[in-house]
Amino acid sequence: MSEPTTRAANMAEAARALRQVSRAKPVEILFWLLALASFLFLPDQYLLLNEVAITGLFALSLDLVIGYGGIVSLGHAAFFGFGCYLAGLLTKFGVPDPLMGLAIAAVGTGVLGFVTSFLVLRGSDLTRIMVTISIAVLLGEIANRLPGLTGGADGLQGVAPGLLLGRFEFDIFGQVAYGYSLAVTFVLFLIARRFIFSPFGWSIRAVKQNALRTSSIGIHVNRRLVVAYTLAAAYAGVAGALLAQTTSFVSLDVLAFHRSADLLLILIIGGTGYLYGGLVGALLFKVIQDFLANLTPEYWEFWIGMLLVALVLIGRDRVTGLPAMLIGKFRRA
Amino acid sequence: MLTNLFDGVAYGMLLFVIACGLSVTLGLMNLINLAHGAFAMAGGYITVVLVNRMGVPFFAALPLAFVLSALLGLVMERTLYVHVYRKSHLEQVMFSIGLVFMAMPAVSFFLGSEQKFITVPAFLDTRYEVFGVSMGAYRLLIILVCGLLAAGLQFIVARTRFGSQLRAAVDDPMVARGLGIRVDAVFATTFAVGSGLAGLGGALGANLLGLDPTFPVKYMVYFLIVVAVGGSAGMTGPLVAAILLGIADVSGKYYLPQFGSFFIYALMIVVLLWRPQGLFARPGGR
Secondary structure: OOOHHHHHHHHHHHHHHHHOOOOOOOOHHHHHHHHHHHHHHHHHHHHHHHHHHHHHHHHHHHHHHHHHHHOOOOOHHHHHHHHHHHHHHHHOOOOOHHHHHHHHHHHHHHHHHHHHHHHHHOOOOOHHHHHHHHHHHHHHHHHHHHHHHHOHHHOOOOOOOOOOOOEEEOOOOHHHHHHHHHHHHHHHHHHHHHHHHHHHHHHHHHHHHHHHHHHHHHOOOOHHHHHHHHHHHHHHHHHHHHHHHHHHHHHHEEEEEHHHHHHHHHHHHHHOOOOOOHHHHHHHHHHHHHHHHOOOOOOOOHHHHHHHHHHHHHHHHHHHHHHHHHHHHHHHO | OOOHHHHHHHHHHHHHHHHHHHHHHHHHHHOOOOOOOHHHHHHHHHHHOOOOOOOOOOOOOOOHHHHHHHHHHHHHHHHOOHHHHOOHHHHHHHHHHHHHHHHHHHHHHHHHOOOOOOOOHHHHHOOOEEEEEEEHHHHHHHHHHHHHHHEEEEEEHHHHHHHHHHHHHHHHHHHHHHOOOHHHHHHHHHHHHHHHHHHHHHHHHHHHHHHHOOOHHHHHHHHHHHHHHHHHOOOOHHHHHHHHHHHHHHHHHHHHHOOHHHHHHHHHHHHHOOOOOOOOOOOOOO
């Protein structure tokens, strides 16, 4: 066989393998069917589920940064909070349409992510942790010091989003809210999935595995990280905007450190680098948190901390690898 | 003006004593330990219990705070931390945040969630006027103790046999082991001493920094700044970084109260952009 034909055959083989990996698996379809079922059959849990969907989307965005980009961030709440305030303020200043607000929040947060991405490209993990924390703290300080605009410590009052699609009003039971959040999360998930399985997405994964080798085969490492970080920021902004619109309230808490830390925990519980980690983790975290808060309302954090320590000591792979292992079995079947 | 400078130096010295252990474990041993502030908190609360409840004299309680925090650090290192040295940074972050999450409710469960003050001897409340600078005796004590500690530490790390063993163990654990250095013991000792110093700093600074269960999170970033900005070239970097931070924070809050801690964080981002490895990076170091 001559050299060019072998190469063509190899490329065809690689393309086939990549298509194979990127095809939707039965488990994934089942996952989203279950999500749809939760909307149809759990009307008394809408408010809780709404929170889970939003947190899931938020965690998905952190997964893009950590699981795919390999950047340890402890300040992801910066983007969540920014999107939250942006969407909240938009409803107050003449843009009541929720989808419009969402789009503007996504673009605005994306710009913030793009600008700050250059700050996290340099330095070690420690430097990155410090810088990401600081950005979140800085935004928190700004929000706190501008009570005229953000309401300061009292929170942003009077957030009143308009009718969704011009027809549905946000009801107090959260039906519209949950449907809205779930739909947005689903759409953004599909986009993220498409992105991750695109050639560009594969190159980002290559960067995480070995930045030096990746750059030596001619892939611009920093450009990949900037794109991943910007996209993730926009996602977090959308998650924040959803929270502002569906709860009609924004408080300083959305920028707090514990939000970033909890998010990291959620992602760790769910597992990084397979896109569903954030969604699964958000659900598990909510269940665990509710359970513990009922048990010991004041000290539930202690048990969350213990869970974290145990997860690391026992080995994340052995605990959270279970669902991945099952998916792997499906993959082979 | 000079009074602010003085207060800033005292504050910075305090930050240095608390964070110097971290600068070794994090800066040199490459272990991301966000729970370092929890050891400082432990020292503070140990002193509160000793002085306020058991009536131990303040100056006797300080060494006890050091010893007990060091013991706590030693136990934690041998049982828990030893398993995470080789894990990824992400896992170290998770692990240490987990410890912080455990420490805060544990403290408020046993000792209450309100802010605690240590009853200090009356003569420490006096103020001296020297050349128009108003100096509190308590802050003077802090500067004195912390200055001595800083000098001692620099001497130990740079001049003693243990110091060179530590530097060797950090640079290349494998070769150090081959040379007969007991790397595990060196790391454990370092961790324990670092925790002890954090405890001592927490005890000294309880009344200045404000001691309540949120202490580890409240000051976490400050300790990290000392390490990240100071770099890992011995004790001088963290000391300079801590004093700069102390002065910047005190005068920032005094002259520009409307900006709060905004100034500090912005400054830190700029420094880290300018020198990602810190102000005093070790050539060839990590």
